[in-house]
Every structure is written in structure tokens, then in C-alpha cells.
Amino acid sequence: MIYLDNCATTKMRRKVIETMYSSLEKDFGNPSSLHRLGLKSEKEIKKSRQIVSDYLNVDEREIYFTSGGTESNNIAIQSIVNSLCKRGKHIITTNIEHASIINTMKELETKGFKVTYLDVDSEGRISLEDLKQAINDETILVSIIHVNNEIGTIQDIKEIKNIIKLKNSKVILHVDGIQSFGKIDFSIKDLGIDTFSFSSHKIHGPKGVGGLYVKRDLKLSPIVFGGNQERGMRSGTENVSGIIAFGKAVEIMDKNKQEERKHVLELKRYTIELIEKNIEDIKINSSLDNGFSPYILSISFRNTRGEVLLHFLEQKDIYISTASACSSNGTKKSDILKAIGLDDLEIEGTIRICFSYENNKDDIVYFVDELRKSVEEIRKIMKR
Amino acid sequence: MEKVISVSLGELALKGSNRKYFEDQLIKQIMNKTKDIRYDKLYKEQGKIYIEANEEKFESLMEKLKNVFGLVYISPCIRVEKDIEAIEEACILNMKERLEKDPNIKTFKVDTNRADKNFAFTSPEISREIGKRLLNKFDNLNVDVHNPDLYMYIDIKQTHAYIYSERIKAYGGMPIGTSGKALLLISGGIDSPVAGFMMAKRGVSLSCVHYHSYPFTSERGEEKVKELAKKLSMYTGKIKFYSVNILNIQKEINEKCPEKEMTIISRKFMMRIAEKIARYNKLDALITGESLGQVASQTMQGLTVTDESVSIPVFRPLIGMDKVDIIEIARDIDTLETSNLPFEDCCTVFLPKHPVTNPSVENIKRSEEALDVETLVKDAIDNMKVYIIK
Numbered sequence: 145m146i147y148l149d150n151c152a153t154t155k156m157r158r159k160v161i162e163t164m165y166s167s168l169e170k171d172f173g174n175p176s177s178l179h180r181l182g183l184k185s186e187k188e189i190k191k192s193r194q195i196v197s198d199y200l201n202v203d204e205r206e207i208y209f210t211s212g213g214t215e216s217n218n219i220a221i222q223s224i225v226n227s228l229c230k231r232g233k234h235i236i237t238t239n240i241e242h243a244s245i246i247n248t249m250k251e252l253e254t255k256g257f258k259v260t261y262l263d264v265d266s267e268g269r270i271s272l273e274d275l276k277q278a279i280n281d282e283t284i285l286v287s288i289i290h291v292n293n294e295i296g297t298i299q300d301i302k303e304i305k306n307i308i309k310l311k312n313s314k315v316i317l318h319v320d321g322i323q324s325f326g327k328i329d330f331s332i333k334d335l336g337i338d339t340f341s342f343s344s345h346k347i348h349g350p351k352g353v354g355g356l357y358v359k360r361d362l363k364l365s366p367i368v369f370g371g372n373q374e375r376g377m378r379s380g381t382e383n384v385s386g387i388i389a390f391g392k393a394v395e396i397m398d399k400n401k402q403e404e405r406k407h408v409l410e411l412k413r414y415t416i417e418l419i420e421k422n423i424e425d426i427k428i429n430s431s432l433d434n435g436f437s438p439y440i441l442s443i444s445f446r447n448t449r450g451e452v453l454l455h456f457l458e459q460k461d462i463y464i465s466t467a468s469a470c471s472s473n474g475t476k477k478s479d480i481l482k483a484i485g486l487d488d489l490e491i492e493g494t495i496r497i498c499f500s501y502e503n504n505k506d507d508i509v510y511f512v513d514e515l516r517k518s519v520e521e522i523r524k525i526m527k528r
Numbered sequence: 529m530e531k532v533i534s535v536s537l538g539e540l541a542l543k544g545s546n547r548k549y550f551e552d553q554l555i556k557q558i559m560n561k562t563k564d565i566r567y568d569k570l571y572k573e574q575g576k577i578y579i580e581a582n583e584e585k586f587e588s589l590m591e592k593l594k595n596v597f598g599l600v601y602i603s604p605c606i607r608v609e610k611d612i613e614a615i616e617e618a619c620i621l622n623m624k625e626r627l628e629k630d631p632n633i634k635t636f637k638v639d640t641n642r643a644d645k646n647f648a649f650t651s652p653e654i655s656r657e658i659g660k661r662l663l664n665k666f667d668n669l670n671v672d673v674h675n676p677d678l679y680m681y682i683d684i685k686q687t688h689a690y691i692y693s694e695r696i697k698a699y700g701g702m703p704i705g706t707s708g709k710a711l712l713l714i715s716g717g718i719d720s721p722v723a724g725f726m727m728a729k730r731g732v733s734l735s736c737v738h739y740h741s742y743p744f745t746s747e748r749g750e751e752k753v754k755e756l757a758k759k760l761s762m763y764t765g766k767i768k769f770y771s772v773n774i775l776n777i778q779k780e781i782n783e784k785c786p787e788k789e790m791t792i793i794s795r796k797f798m799m800r801i802a803e804k805i806a807r808y809n810k811l812d813a814l815i816t817g818e819s820l821g822q823v824a825s826q827t828m829q830g831l832t833v834t835d836e837s838v839s840i841p842v843f844r845p846l847i848g849m850d851k852v853d854i855i856e857i858a859r860d861i862d863t864l865e866t867s868n869l870p871f872e873d874c875c876t877v878f879l880p881k882h883p884v885t886n887p888s889v890e891n892i893k894r895s896e897e898a899l900d901v902e903t904l905v906k907d908a909i910d911n912m913k914v915y916i917i918k
Contacts, residue, residue: 449877455743525782526877 146462146507150346151293151323151440151498156389157348157396164350164389175382176371185384192391199398200332200340202357208377209387212354213322214244216341219356219378220318221248223364224285224339225257228316232282238262238270238299240480241289245320249287258282264483267435268297272307279311286317290324294480294496296430296440298328305336316362322346322354326397327405327439338362344386348500349393353386400501408499409438411508415497418512419443423519427490429481441497442481444490448522453495456518462511465496529618530607533589534683534690535577538600538700551577553703554598560765561592573685574643578607590696595763597729598703603681605692610647610684615654616661618691619680623662623669626678626693635672636662642684654682702731704764709733710813710843711770711806713798714753716871719817719846721756721863722854726845727815728764735768735811736760736917737802741775741878749871757917759863766918770805773911774798777904778878784898788884791825792892793899796837800905803838805912813841819854820847824883833887 147155156164171188173181189209197204210216225235237249239261249259260278262270270288279286286308288299301319308315318339324330325342332340339362344353358364358377370379397404413432420426429442445453450466457464481491537554555577559570565588567581581589586604593602606622608614619638627633638659640651649657659671662680683690712724714736728734738753750771761767774797781793802814818826825834835842846854858864 449744451746452744452877455746459743522877525779 146503146511148497148499148503148511149463149465150500151496152465153345153351154348154500155502156350157393159396160349160389160393163392164385167385167388171384171388173384175384176373185382188388189382189384192387192394195391195395195398196355199326199394200357202332203360205375206357206360208356208358208374209382209390210341210354210356210374210378211352211383212345213242213320213341213343215378216343216354216356217242217244217318217320218248219367220339220341220358220364221245221252221285221287222367223377224316224318225252226367227363227365228284229257231314232284233257234260234280234282235285235287236260236262236275236278236283237287238264238289240264240268240292240294240483241287242293242320242322245287245289264297264480266484267431268292268295268480268484269299269435270304272300272303275304276307276311279308279315281312283312283315286315287320288317289320290330291321291328291437291440292480293323293440294478295442295484296323296437297480298324298435298437301330301335301337309336323437323440326394326401327437332357339364344390344393347393347397349390350386353383353390355390404501405438407501408503411499411503411505412438412441414505415441415508415512416443418508419515422512422516427486429484429486429494439499441499443495443497444481444486445493445495445519446489447526448493448519449526450493450495452522453493453515453518456522457511457514460514462514465498466494529614529621530580531583531586532605532607532690533579533581533586533593534603534605534692535579535593535599536601536603536695537575537577537598550598550703550706553706554596557596557598557703557765558593561596562589565589565592573687576683576685578690594696594698596703597699597701597731597763598706599698600700601695602698603692603695605681605683605690607688607690610644610687610689612649612654612657615682615689615691616658618689619658619662619682620665622691622693623666623678623680627666633677634668635670635676636678636680637671637673637676638662638680638682640682640684644684644686647684651684654684658682699729699763701729704728704731705733707731708813709735709811710815711802711809711811712736712815713802713817714738714757715817716749716752716756716867716869717817718851718858718864718867719819719822719854721760721817721867722857722861723815723817723843723845724760725763725857725861725863727843728760732813732815734760734764734815735770735805735809737770737772737798737805739772739774739798739801741778742773744775744778744877746871752866752869752871754915754917755866756863759861759866761917763861766916768809769915769917771913771915772801772908774801774908777908780899780904782878785895786884787880788882789887789892789895790878790880791883792830792833792887793896794878795825795830795834796892796896797901797905797908799834799837799842800901801908803840804905804909806840813843814838815843815845817846818844819849819851822851824885827885829886829888833889833892836889 171185173185175186193204193207197207262274264270291298316338319337321340322343326347338359340357342355345351366377368379425446427444430436454466567579569580571578590602606618608618638655640654642651678693680693707730710732712734714720724734736757740750757767757769777797
């Protein structure tokens with residue numbers, strides 16, 4: 145199998161699976177239980193929290209475990225809005241956000257909030273000037289996706305924070321870090337981020353676990369009520385084995401990150417090189433420079449269909465993803481691909497390749513060869 | 529006094545000498561449909577079927593019975609001795625229960641059906657007597673013989689009297705299998721499952737054939753159609769499902785025939801393949817979801833061309849229906865939501881921009897001369913997959 149859909153999800157590392165298996169068997173106590181078994185689970189969670197906070201270089205009391213990226217984004221935005229709605233009702237975000245942000249914003253709009261959606265330029269980056277213009281006295285929150293999940297653009301969070309400080313320093317900065325956590329170098333503290341969401345299954349950990357960083361001095365109220373686990377921010381019995389395995393995944397990632405990032409960047413370069421050499425009439429949407437994630441490569445093949453390519457490749461046990469679904473009743477076109485200037489034909493023929501440490505150059509050679517054959521066959525039919 | 533469920537057979541009761549056969553088929557299907565629910569006894573009495581069961585199971589039993597074709601009404605009823613006092617007691621009990629649920633009931637009418645002509649009173653006498661007693665018992669109720677809020681039904685049968693005031697409408701129609709077997713051309717759209725449902729309701733036992741163009745269409749598209757077949761199987765019982773990849777056929781047509789004829793020629797191939805499958809599996813007709821004029825291939829000329837490719841009967845129960853009415857049925861039989869899922873079973877790559885709307889049999893035949901029809905059909909059938917949907 146050649147798995148190149150690592151932005152959708154990743155395969156768990158063997159070591160992480162072993163850790164999870166053994167914790168399922170042994171650490172089944174409820175961390176809230178008073179007995180020794182409960183204490184053992186509590187300590188294991190604490191260990192994971194330590195690993196994550198060490199990796200992010202933040203205080204462990206600033207990390208809350210959740211059920212994943214979507215929940216983290218929801219808790220952050222809804223809690224911030226709940227506590228600050230008296231100060232103002234204006235929110236700023238971009239129109240290239242993940243559904244968990246976009247749909248939360250849509251919901252807030254029905255409740256009387258005003259949301260500004262910033263456009264992006266031909267590389268998928270927001271204009272700092274637009275942001276400056278958008279911030280006003282009513283603004284309470286700026287929510288930005290760190291690494292875009294379709295083409296891999298990295299937003300300049302540092303500059304964004306500078307503008308916030310300049311225009312209205314009370315504005316909270318939430319960063320959706322689902323595709324940046326563990327994949328690029330940055331420091332939450334240096335960037336001045338107030339809340340930051342991340343997920344386990346994008347870094348070879350289990351699904352159903354994620355986390356939220358909340359800056360120490362930020363007082364947020366929960367959106368779900370119950371037994372006050374996670375210091376009241378996220379009630380509900382902890383996903384003990386998931387959190388333990390997540391910790392393990394972060395630990396291994398942290399140890400190998402420099403080497404792995406170099407490896408995937410080289411794979412990305414090699415993939416572009418091979419595709420450019422072997423397949424005509426294409427457009428590379430993700431640059432190799434450090435303004436893009438090394439893990440994500442978006443390419444458009446004119447006169448093909450992304451979804452048909454995907455199904456051709458799955459027959460060869462190769463897995464990629466598309467930007468849009470093939471549909472006769474109005475294809476839902478990706479906003480970011482439109483924003484970076486692709487025409488409809490290019491958007492239809494766009495695929496996304498997302499690497500991991502597990503891929504190697506032989507995989508890429510085989511993949512590009514199959515890709516070339518598929519593109520040729522589809523074009524034979526479509527060019528008629 | 530016991531609570532039982534009664535089932536009225538409607539159209540079946542008219543079927544003369546075949547009646548016993550139809551009733552037996554129906555009982556078989558009722559037993560099959562309700563086999564997961566433990567009831568105590570099922571019996572026939574003078575044109576109706578009765579089920580004895582714990583009252584707690586009535587709700588789930590009636591839910592299952594509603595999906596059995598050939599039933600007209602289902603009623604929870606009280607069974608008593610054929611004695612006027614016992615009948616009165618049952619009517620009072622039933623009325624009390626109904627009033628508790630719906631205090632808006634102000635008027636009623638007693639409607640008696642005496643199948644046992646030896647019973648001491650006539651139907652009107654029973655109705656009048658029970659009506660009088662109910663009036664005495666319930667101060668707030670009045671009789672209205674024209675437009676009552678509630679009908680109190682009394683059936684006097686050979687062994688017992690049955691009292692009920694609720695009639696839950698079932699689909700009617702004929703028991704599955706009593707009208708033969710046919711092959712439904714099913715897609716992921718709204719129409720074909722409805723067409724299948726309508727023929728099944730007339731007693732036709734269904735098999736399904738589905739066409740796809742993988743990898744130009746997705747496996748999810750096929751899963752969606754299987755899901756639709758599964759919804760149909762709630763009414764029909766298990767369904768044999770043939771899945772045929774026609775990508776090679778579409779590629780050939782795409783390469784060798786005029787673009788605007790793509791759809792109509794593909795359609796002819798689907799009919800040919802369906803006929804082959806039907807004949808081989810002893811299915812006596814094809815069913816399609818076509819509705820006149822709905823799309824280019826469903827014009828009168830289009831249908832003439834597709835019909836010409838087969839000699840087996842083709843049933844098109846939706847031919848004269850409007851889309852809104854088809855959607856209404858789809859919603860009712862619970863296939864609409866699944867049909868509205870986004871996965872396509874025909875890739876837009878193969879859809880002509882301007883499909884021909886008035887094709888002639890001769891022109892299309894001439895275009896098809898470029899194709900090795902027989903080999904293409906045979907290859908598609910050789911590679912088809914068969915599933916049992918239940």
C-alpha cells in the first residue's frame with residue numbers, strides 16, 4: 145500500500161498501537177475514581193499532558209485534552225465568544241477555514257454576531273492590510289487556520305498578532321493548528337497565540353483525541369457541563385488509553401521531527417520533479433519554499449477528474465485525495481483553489497498528495513508512473 | 529377479553545377461487561416479516577387475519593405489518609365472547625382508552641359487521657343498542673352518524689366478537705410474488721426505487737440490476753444503490769442484486785458513436801444486459817423508473833428506441849407521474865434521503881452536452897454498427913457481481 149492521504153488521517157505507529165493496547169488492558173480505571181487504579185490512570189494522563197506541553201513549550205496547565213480538532217475548535221471559539229460577547233460582537237476569520245470553524249461561525253451569525261471572512265491571495269495567504277482594515281473596537285476574536293489543509297499554505301501568525309496588538313490588543317487570537325501541530329516549527333509563545341487546537345490522528349496517534357492550548361491568563365467558561373474533568377473545560381470521562389497513546393505519538397514525533405521533515409520535504413521535491421518530467425499540462429499549487437507545509441502537495445491535471453484519478457489509483461493500492469467531488473449537480477468548488485486563481489477545469493483535475501515518514505522514493509516512482517498512466521487514459525476519453 | 533391485532537385483506541377478498549392461495553401467501557409473508565417478534569398465535573377467521581400477542585408488542589408488530597403488501601387496514605382490537613354485555617364492556621374500555629389519548633373526541637358512531645348470520649341480533653340492532661349504552665356511560669359524547677370523530681367497529685365472527693376503533697392504513701396491493709418476478713433497473717436516483725416499490729406493491733417479486741462505470745464512478749455510488757435496494761427489501765424480502773460495470777461499453781460508444789447519442793445508446797445496452805439477466809434467471813419483465821419527458825432519453829422517441837432493443841415486457845409505473853409526486857412516494861417509503869446522497873453512478877464525463885431528444889430507431893441502429901454489441905454485452909455480464917440484499 146502507498147498511503148498518500150496523510151492530511152485526512154495517518155496510520156498509527158506500531159509503538160503507539162502497542163502503548164494503546166497495553167493501556168486498554170491495564171489502565172482501565174476511571175481517573176476520577178479514588179482508588180489506586182483511578183490514580184494510575186490519572187498519573188498516565190498527567191504524563192501525556194507533560195509530553196504535549198513540553199513539546200509545545202508551554203505550561204502543562206495550559207493543555208486540555210479533547211475528543212479531537214473539531215471539539216477543540218468549538219470549545220475555543222464558543223467559550224471565547226461566550227465570555228467576551230458583552231465587549232463586542234465582531235469576529236474575523238478567513239474563507240479557507242476547516243468546516244468546524246466555518247460552521248461554528250455560521251451558527252454565531254444566526255445569533256447576531258458579525259463575521260468578516262478574509263480573502264486569500266494567489267498563494268493562499270490572507271492580506272495583512274485587509275486584516276488591519278477589518279479589526280475594530282467591536283472585534284473580540286480573530287480565528288486563523290495555521291496550515292491550510294488543501295494546498296499547505298502557512299499563515300504568518302506572528303505578523304497577524306502584531307497587527308492585532310497594534311489595532312486592538314484585547315482581541316483574542318485563535319489558531320487552528322490541526323495541520324501544523326508536529327509538522328512545522330513554531331513556538332506558541334513567540335507567536336503570541338491565545339488558543340491553539342491540535343489533533344492526535346494527524347500525527348500517527350489514535351482518532352478521537354485532540355487538545356486545546358489555552359493561554360494561562362485567559363479565563364474561559366466551558367460549553368459542556370458535567371463532572372468537571374480537564375479542570376472543568378471538558379467534562380466527560382477522559383479517553384484514557386487515547387490520551388496515553390497520543391502522548392506516545394507526540395514523544396516519538398518530537399524525537400524524529402527534524403529528520404522526518406527533511407525526509408518529507410525531499411519527497412515533495414522529488415514528486416514535483418518526477419511529475420513535471422513525466423506528465424504534461426499540469427499546475428503545481430503548493431510551493432517548495434518555507435511558506436508551505438512540506439507534507440502537502442496540491443497538483444492540478446487539466447482535462448482529468450480528481451475523483452476519477454483517485455479511483456484509478458486506489459485500484460493500485462495507492463491512496464490520495466481530491467479537492468472536489470465529481471458530481472453532475474454542481475460540483476462544490478474549493479474556495480482556496482478558486483482564490484489562488486485556478487479555473488474550473490483545473491479545480492476539477494486537482495489532487496492532494498500528503499506525505500508521511502513512511503513513504504520513500506520508490507513509492508513515489510511507482511506512484512508517479514501509475515498516475516501518468518491514469519492521467520493519459522482519462523485524457524484519452526475526456527479530450528474527445 | 530383479550531387484545532389482538534386484526535388485519536384486513538381488502539382487494540384479496542375479491543379474488544374468488546384464488547383466494548386461498550393469496551391468503552396463504554400473505555400469511556407466509558406476515559409470518560416472515562414478524563419472525564423476530566414473538567407473538568402467540570396467528571389465525572384466519574372469515575376474511576381477516578388475527579394475531580395474538582402480548583400487548584407490549586403491538587407497536588412493533590404493527591410497524592412491521594404496515595410494510596406487507598396485500599393488507600389494507602391494521603387494527604388493535606379487543607376480542608370477546610359473542611355476548612352483548614361483553615361487547616358493551618369492550619366498547620366502553622376501548623372508548624376510555626381513546627378518550628385518554630385524544631380528549632377532542634366528541635362524537636361517535638357504532639358500525640357493526642355481522643359475518644355470523646346466526647347471531648341473535650342484526651347489525652343495526654347491535655349498533656343501536658351499543659350506541660345507546662355508550663351514550664349512557666359517557667356524558668360528554670354524542671352520536672353523529674354522518675361525520676363522527678370516532679367509529680366504534682364491532683365485527684361479529686364465527687367464534688368471537690372483535691371491537692376496535694383504530695384503523696391504521698397499510699399499503700394495500702397484492703402479496704409479493706403473486707404477480708410474478710421482474711428485474712428492476714435501479715440507479716441511485718429518486719425514480720427507480722419508487723418504480724420498484726410500485727410494482728412490488730402489485731405483487732411482483734423484485735431482483736435489481738445496477739450499472740456503474742468504476743473507476744469513473746465511486747464504490748460509494750454502488751453502496752448507495754445497495755442501500756436503496758435494502759430499503760426496498762423491507763417491503764419485498766431479500767433481493768438479488770446484479771452489479772454491472774459498463775465502462776468499457778461507454779468507452780466504445782464514446783470513441784465510435786456521435787457524442788449526442790451517448791446516453792441513448794448506453795441506455796440500449798442497459799436494456800439488452802437486463803434482458804439477458806432476466807431471461808437467464810427466469811424473470812418475466814423489466815421495470816424502469818422512466819417518466820415521460822423527464823430527461824432527454826425519456827422522450828417518446830427515446831423510449832421507442834430503448835424498447836426496440838428488447839423483446840421482454842418493460843414496465844414503467846412512473847411514466848405518467850410528475851416529479852413532485854414521485855418525490856412524495858420516495859419520502860413515504862423512506863428512499864428519498866438515500867437517493868439524495870451526492871454519489872453519482874454515472875460520471876459526468878460521459879454525459880453529452882446536448883443529448884439527442886428525438887432519436888430514430890434507424891439512426892441509432894446505424895450508429896451502433898460501429899460497435900461489437902454482442903461481445904460488449906457478453907463481457908459486461910461475464911464480469912458482473914451478484915449480491916443478496918436483505
